[in-house]
Amino acid sequence: xxxxxxxxxxxxxxxxxxxxxxxxxxxxxxxxxxxxxxxxxxxxxxxxxxxxxxxxxxxxxxxxxxxxxxxxxxxxxxxxxxxxxxxxxxxxxxxxxxx
Amino acid sequence: xxxxxxxxxxxxxxxxxxxxxxxxxxxxxxxxxxxxxxxxxxxxxxxxxxxxxxxxxxxxxxxxxxxxxxxxxxxxxxxxxxxxxxxxxxxxxxxxxxxxxxxxxxxxxxxxxxxxxxxxxxxxxxxxxxxxxxxxxxxxxxxxxxxxxxxxxxxxxxxxxxxxxxxxxxxxxxxxxxxxxxxxxxxxxxxxxxxxxxxxxxxxxxxxxxxxxxxxxxxxxxxxxxxxxxxxxxxxxxxxxxxxxxxxxxxxxxxxxxxxxxxxxxxxxxxxxxxxxxxxxxxxxxxxxxxxxxxxxx
Numbered sequence: 389x390x391x392x393x394x395x396x397x398x399x400x401x402x403x404x405x406x407x408x409x410x411x412x413x414x415x416x417x418x419x420x421x422x423x424x425x426x427x428x429x430x431x432x433x434x435x436x437x438x439x440x441x442x443x444x445x446x447x448x449x450x451x452x453x454x455x456x457x458x459x460x461x462x463x464x465x466x467x468x469x470x471x472x473x474x475x476x477x478x479x480x481x482x483x484x485x486x487x
Numbered sequence: 488x489x490x491x492x493x494x495x496x497x498x499x500x501x502x503x504x505x506x507x508x509x510x511x512x513x514x515x516x517x518x519x520x521x522x523x524x525x526x527x528x529x530x531x532x533x534x535x536x537x538x539x540x541x542x543x544x545x546x547x548x549x550x551x552x553x554x555x556x557x558x559x560x561x562x563x564x565x566x567x568x569x570x571x572x573x574x575x576x577x578x579x580x581x582x583x584x585x586x587x588x589x590x591x592x593x594x595x596x597x598x599x600x601x602x603x604x605x606x607x608x609x610x611x612x613x614x615x616x617x618x619x620x621x622x623x624x625x626x627x628x629x630x631x632x633x634x635x636x637x638x639x640x641x642x643x644x645x646x647x648x649x650x651x652x653x654x655x656x657x658x659x660x661x662x663x664x665x666x667x668x669x670x671x672x673x674x675x676x677x678x679x680x681x682x683x684x685x686x687x688x689x690x691x692x693x694x695x696x697x698x699x700x701x702x703x704x705x706x707x708x709x710x711x712x713x714x715x716x717x718x719x720x721x722x723x724x725x726x727x728x729x730x731x732x733x734x735x736x737x738x739x740x741x742x743x744x745x746x747x748x749x750x751x752x753x754x755x756x757x758x759x760x761x762x763x764x765x766x767x768x769x770x771x772x773x774x775x776x777x778x779x780x781x782x783x784x785x
Contacts, residue, residue, distance in 0.1 A: 391770055401768075408774075409783050412695055424587065424696035425559055425570045429686045435781040436746065438702070439710035442774040450766035457768045461750045465742050465783065467732045468551040474738045477748040483768045485754040 390462045393448040396482075401457055402448040408434050422469075455485040512600045516610070516621055519603055523594045525626035527660060536626075538726040541734075544624040547591045548607075551732045555619055557587060561608035571692045577608035584608075586690045590681035590697075592622050593632055633680055634669050675703055675779075678716040682785065699784040707779040714779055746782065749773040 393401040411420050412427035421427045436442055450457060463476040513519035529536040539545055550556035561577055562569035572584045581601040588595040595603060610618040634650030635641050648665050652673050655666035671677045679700030686695045720728050730738045751771040756764040776782055
């Protein structure tokens with residue numbers, strides 16, 4: 389998941405990525421491995437679990453004088469390698485500090 | 488009488504030879520592909536066959552979008568990217584050097600000589616996708632080779648018999664003349680044979696591929712889930728068994744159907760200390776999913 393906040397004229401304020409997937413090592417060192425032939429067991433699992441919600445609260449501090457931001461949340465699935473992406477959702481919100 | 492004796496002697500010689508011939512293993516990729524060829528199924532099961540042809544089962548050694556995922560195993564031992572299963576010469580490769588065959592090519596484990604592993608290693612190194620692509624999880628693999636798991640009670644899958652969710656007394660095929668009912672064909676355990684529990688610790692070098700069935704058993708079932716793999720991935724008998732990662736649009740649509748994203752935002756001025764306001768945007772995200780297993784997994 390990639391969460392991006394930009395000013396209304398397109399300048400990036402901040403970007404946060406969250407990765408949801410099981411993570412395995414070969415159990416002989418502490419390096420995460422890609423590829424079944426190198427992985428032996430999961431050491432951490434941040435994947436989306438059945439019947440469980442994955443919640444995040446992401447904060448962006450706005451630069452001085454900026455009172456509006458365009459926030460985009462994109463959810464992708466990556467298969468085989470990070471470059472091979474399938475977009476699942478893309479949601480954009482305009483957030484203002486003024487009423 | 489003499490003729491009868493001669494006939495009996497010849498029969499005793501011929502029968503074991505015939506049996507040996509039947510058990511003969513494939514020496515080449517072409518021989519193995521021919522042994523498990525299911526192209527004759529297409530004649531009567533055209534729609535199912537067309538679905539299967541687009542499936543990952545039909546390109547089980549190809550990975551996603553034409554990748555040759557077993558290549559690291561074929562690389563020369565000690566070279567960058569090689570694995571513990573690699574050898575210093577592809578000609579030394581054996582069936583045991585490809586533990587992935589357990590699921591990606593189960594027929595090789597029981598029906599292939601080591602020469603098939605050598606040929607595959609050489610094909611992988613030559614990036615010969617056409618040759619590698621001949622090795623598939625065909626109809627025969629699922630409907631015969633992997634069809635019985637209760638082998639102490641039911642025995643090995645019988646030759647010339649197919650297994651499915653319902654029996655067909657007279658199956659109009661030249662080789663497979665009967666279809667027997669298999670009790671597990673509609674059960675998740677059937678898919679669980681390959682769509683894994685976790686580390687494959689039975690090998691002399693453990694490795695881990697799919698965890699999916701483990702997730703189904705230990706996460707989805709405890710959460711009250713009651714659907715099977717087939718309920719979701721083989722609706723109306725669909726043998727594509729989605730996802731098909733070569734289909735970007737279809738994959739995105741399938742994922743969007745299973746995964747929901749809710750986004751709530753808040754803009755306000757945070758009071759860090761007296762007189763010091765920080766303009767802040769908060770983005771609250773909530774992702775839920777309806778699959779019977781963790782996402783991602785395989």
